[in-house]
Amino acid sequence: EPEVTQTPSHQVTQMGQEVILRCVPISNHLYFYWYRQILGQKVEFLVSFYNNEISEKSEIFDDQFSVERPDGSNFTLKIRSTKLEDSAMYFCASSAARARSHEQYFGPGTRLTVT
């Protein structure tokens, strides 16, 4: 069964460093999303991406964040200068427009630890 994959599973970085989190969505999906979950808190929407541009972004998704689909398979989230409060689990998701359901399928997540 097709699934969303994410790499790395765990990333440790120092404050101020840039990180890139990578995702491979399900191959025939057209809508891509990033969410994050700070330990003990709700899953929060960050950004959605369709047709090579951002569709929606939350107030969390400030100028330190960017997304890119560099080729036909990868979808990346970049954090330019990490802060301690960026420590969280980051989930990538994708959905198709098949039957208009837009059911979102999530990857296993990347745990980002900023020290």
Next chain:
Amino acid sequence: KQEVTQIPAALSVPEGENLVLNCSFTDSAIYNLQWFRQDPGKGLTSLLLIQSSQREQTSGRLNASLDKSSGRSTLYIAASQPGDSATYLCAVASNDYKLSFGAGTTVTVRA
């Protein structure tokens, strides 16, 4: 802004008992509602999706209902098993497809 609340926050039941998990949301202008399962430190597994025009959706021992006008959904799990122990998340999609999540109900099924 959509607010999603899940009650109870935690639930412990003996094996075989039926589970009832509640979800409420503040804005009834939704696109769909998804129930997810999350195991500790893991990703989110989609269990059921209910379109805004539907009242109910079933998959095996799972049944989810949706009352959009009152802003409520209920997930029923029949004949619970220890393997059902996990956190169950309710998520509501707005018309731009972004999901708003509840905090989850953590279920423990005792053997």
